[in-house]
Amino acid sequence: MRLKDKTILITAAGQGMGRAAAIACAAEGAKVFATDVNRDALASLDGITGIETRYFDVTDAAATLALAEELPDLDGLFNCAGMVHNGTILDISDADWDLSVSVNITSMVRISRAFIPGMLRRAEITGTASILNMSSMASSIKGFPMRTAYGTTKAAVLGLTKGIAADFVGQGLRCNALCPGTVDTPSLRGRIDAFDDPVQAEKDFAARQPIGRLATVNDMTPTIIHLLSDGSSYVTGQAVLVDGGVTI
Numbered sequence: 001m002r003l004k005d006k007t008i009l010i011t012a013a014g015q016g017m018g019r020a021a022a023i024a025c026a027a028e029g030a031k032v033f034a035t036d037v038n039r040d041a042l043a044s045l046d047g048i049t050g051i052e053t054r055y056f057d058v059t060d061a062a063a064t065l066a067l068a069e070e071l072p073d074l075d076g077l078f079n080c081a082g083m084v085h086n087g088t089i090l091d092i093s094d095a096d097w098d099l100s101v102s103v104n105i106t107s108m109v110r111i112s113r114a115f116i117p118g119m120l121r122r123a124e125i126t127g128t129a130s131i132l133n134m135s136s137m138a139s140s141i142k143g144f145p146m147r148t149a150y151g152t153t154k155a156a157v158l159g160l161t162k163g164i165a166a167d168f169v170g171q172g173l174r175c176n177a178l179c180p181g182t183v184d185t186p187s188l189r190g191r192i193d194a195f196d197d198p199v200q201a202e203k204d205f206a207a208r209q210p211i212g213r214l215a216t217v218n219d220m221t222p223t224i225i226h227l228l229s230d231g232s233s234y235v236t237g238q239a240v241l242v243d244g245g246v247t248i
């Protein structure tokens with residue numbers, strides 16, 4: 001039970017990697033607050049031992065402060081929420097840009113700012129606390145076609161991660177970023193289905209992973225647990241790639 005006695009907040013826990021992380025963290029003994037804007041998806045987590053759900057829109061500044069007020073001090077925070085804008089820079093309207101920045105980076109800044117004081121209180125008692133931010137291999141690490149808004153905001157996540165790590169390294173608070181390859185989640189399915197030939201599109205997504213297949217959410221959960229647990233107590237400020245060999 002690598003997360004026994006730890007209280008962890010996960011954003012975008014209704015589906016995909018956030019959901020898998022909520023279930024895996026609870027199975028490792030954590031008390032998990034699983035949040036999302038999809039009430040039906042959250043309801044499907046009801047009844048799982050260790051998981052409590054909350055409706056929470058990561059772009060809502062007032063709700064962020066209210067949630068930090070309501071919840072106990074956290075040992076772990078997994079900022080998982082994010083969205084994909086599909087297009088080159090020529091396709092990015094001001095509204096698209098603002099939305100990508102708001103969902104992918106401003107939300108993480110606000111949530112981190114709201115919860116870090118409580119995490120530092122926990123770290124003072126236990127010696128450790130851990131933030132995990134969802135970035136991507138599509139960031140400052142590598143460019144991909146049609147992912148300029150996405151990659152720019154996910155690069156900003158790496159800057160945020162390193163800044164937090166540097167500021168609090170002496171106080172027991174660690175901060176790392178997860179950089180997945182292409183993961184088979186409901187939103188990826190949506191992106192595949194939007195192609196004229198979804199069968200070929202899936203083959204193309206898989207082909208860009210040298211390991212030969214799309215990742216599953218369960219390819220991510222061992223690393224998520226590791227980075228939230230004391231097993232990674234000497235790891236901070238890192239962009240941890242789980243990308244099927246894309247960046248070899």
Ligand code: NAD
Nearest residue numbers: 012014015016017037038057058081082182183185186187
């Ligand atoms: P997903 O995209 O299928 O699900 C995202 C969840 O986020 C949904 O449950 C949705 O309701 C929720 N959500 C959307 N807007 C929200 C908001 N404003 N507040 C709270 N919740 C909100 O899940 P996924 O594909 O696992 O993606 C999760 C994260 O992983 C994202 O940050 C994404 O950018 C990142 N990522 C995904 C991949 C991939 O290939 N799937 C690869 C690298 C990084």
